[in-house]
Amino acid sequence: MTEPMVTFEEKPTRDGGCIGVATLNAPDSLNALSLTMIHALHARLEAWAQAPAVHAVWLQGAGGKAFCAGGDVVALYHAMRGAHEGGADVATAYFSAEYRLDHFLHHYPKPLIAWGDGVVMGGGLGLLQGAGHRVVTDTSRLAMPEISIGLYPDVGASWFLSRMPGGVGLYVGVTGAHLNARDALDLGLADRFIPHAAREDVLDALTRADHRSPHHAVRQVLEAFEARARAPEAQVMPRLDHLQALSDGADIATVVQRILDDTREDAWLAANRERLAAGCPATTHLVWRMLCRHRHGGLAETFRDELALSVQCCRHTELAEGIRALLIDKDKAPRWAYPDVASVPPSYIDGFFMPLWDADTHPLADL
Numbered sequence: 001m002t003e004p005m006v007t008f009e010e011k012p013t014r015d016g017g018c019i020g021v022a023t024l025n026a027p028d029s030l031n032a033l034s035l036t037m038i039h040a041l042h043a044r045l046e047a048w049a050q051a052p053a054v055h056a057v058w059l060q061g062a063g064g065k066a067f068c069a070g071g072d073v074v075a076l077y078h079a080m081r082g083a084h085e086g087g088a089d090v091a092t093a094y095f096s097a098e099y100r101l102d103h104f105l106h107h108y109p110k111p112l113i114a115w116g117d118g119v120v121m122g123g124g125l126g127l128l129q130g131a132g133h134r135v136v137t138d139t140s141r142l143a144m145p146e147i148s149i150g151l152y153p154d155v156g157a158s159w160f161l162s163r164m165p166g167g168v169g170l171y172v173g174v175t176g177a178h179l180n181a182r183d184a185l186d187l188g189l190a191d192r193f194i195p196h197a198a199r200e201d202v203l204d205a206l207t208r209a210d211h212r213s214p215h216h217a218v219r220q221v222l223e224a225f226e227a228r229a230r231a232p233e234a235q236v237m238p239r240l241d242h243l244q245a246l247s248d249g250a251d252i253a254t255v256v257q258r259i260l261d262d263t264r265e266d267a268w269l270a271a272n273r274e275r276l277a278a279g280c281p282a283t284t285h286l287v288w289r290m291l292c293r294h295r296h297g298g299l300a301e302t303f304r305d306e307l308a309l310s311v312q313c314c315r316h317t318e319l320a321e322g323i324r325a326l327l328i329d330k331d332k333a334p335r336w337a338y339p340d341v342a343s344v345p346p347s348y349i350d351g352f353f354m355p356l357w358d359a360d361t362h363p364l365a366d367l
Contacts, residue, residue, distance in 0.1 A: 006040045007062075013055060013207045020048040020057040021203070027063025033123045034072040035094050042101045049109050055211040056111035056218050058203065059131065061124075067115065067140075070122025071098060073149065077323040080314050091314035092307075095154075096363040098123060099303040102155055103367050105130025106299060111218040113206075116140055116184075117196055126155025129189065132215075133222060136181035137196040138232060142189060145176035147279035150322030150334070151313055152286035158294040159302040163188065165240060167247030173287040174256065175272035176279070182231040192222050193231040201225070235268050242269075252288035253342040280318050280334070281341045285349045300367035307364055312352045 005026045010018040022041060024031035048054040061067040071094070079090035105112060105127065114131035116124075120142045128134050128142075136142070144153035144161070153161060153173045161169030164187050171177065172187075184190035194202060202225050209217040236243065246262060249255035259276055262269060276284075286309065294302045313319045317337055325334035338344045359365060 004040070005034060005037045006044075008044050010054070011203065011207050013209070013211055015211060017053045017055045017211060019203070019206050020044075020054045022057065022059050023062050024060070024068055025062045027061075027065065029072070030066035030069035030119050031061040031063065031124070032069050032072045032074075033098065033127075034075060035097055037072075038094075038097045038101050042097070042104060045101075045104065045108065045112075054110065055214045056113065056206065057108070058113045058115065058206070059127065060115040060199075061118065064118065066119035066124070067117055068121075068124025068127055069119045070124055070145075073151075073319075073323050074327055076314070077320055077328060080320045091311045092363060095307050095310045098126070098155065099307055099364060100367070102126045102130050103300060103303050103364075106156075108132065111214050113218065113222070115199060116142070116190060117199070121145055122153075123155050125157070125189070129156055129160055133192065133218060134184075134190045135192045135194050135222065136184045136190040136231075137194060138181065139196045140181045140184065140190075142179040142184050143176050144173055145275075147174060147176045147275060147283045147287075148322065149326055150280035150283055150318030150320075150336070152283050152290060152309065154306045154310055156299060156302055156306070158290040158306055159297070159299050160189070162291045162295045165244070167244040168236065168240070170247045170255065170287065170291055171243050171259070171272075173291065174252075174279075174284045175259065175276045177236075177268075177272045177275075180232045180235060182234040183236045185231060186234055186237050192226045193229050194222065194225045195229050198225050198229075239266070239269070252284050255288075256284055256341045278332075278334075280322055280336050281338050281344050282316075282318050282336070282349065282352075284341050285344055286313075286352060289349065289353070300364070303367060304362055304364045307362075308356050309352055311356060312354065316352065 007023045007025050009021040012018050112131045113133040114128045115135050116128045117137045118139050144157050146152050161173050181193050205221045209221050211217045246258045247255055321334050
């Protein structure tokens, strides 16, 4: 019998209550989020939010390699290829459910601990950002890698990237830079560093804690384990001035050219340059516009704007082509609509921002 793609457990606490443990259970795909998984997780988290016996919720990924590597874009690809309008309907359903879940996590009424172990990318980073207690480990590898598939950093990234130190969010968004636990802490993407090996001990300590004040209890447990830990060496902050100089341009074409022309001998920077050079030129424009649009906006507004843009990405050619090249045919030779960032006309990018709904009919109007 096939195991469910999200499993749920209620670990008893000493006072007769419990800790709700939700596990993304698709390790073969690094726990990539399908629509079924999103619905199941949202429904159970809503039930736990209303259950007096549940003191706190723990969210993790199965398999030991990933918390969550992102959304199930392969299923999205097949929907896009199946029928033009049908694909848009599937995209609307998928992204609406995903963003609604992410928004719900940001406002969860009980302590929510996300164990951001291993790969935390795309939609996985969206889940992590919604948690009240965002834990990273020595194995954590975080990124918004959408540049490689012709999408753009979504799941609220238009909001949280724009709140990083000046220019850094733009750099991370257009290069898909891989961040470690220390970077996540420095950039406000995580709250605690706890060693990978301590997971079971942390869960056990949570079941033995005094949950008369659940938020205080969770904080005390996490602090106790964090005190024994040492995060890996930072990658971003030692290079902060350099990254900000690279990102300080009047337009996205200037910024991209500065990054690509950078000759600094540095393996981390070089990997980011390679990713950008091979990535979708249109994506860089989408990142630029979305960070500008949501620099001072609210989270709900960001998710509504991202939904419209994500569905538009499914109507254009770049996303399907990027998924094909990376995950379907795996030839890693995408045929982008434009050869470089400078050649992408503003009118083409304007098409991605054509409205799909008015304020009353927007699928996320009630956020």
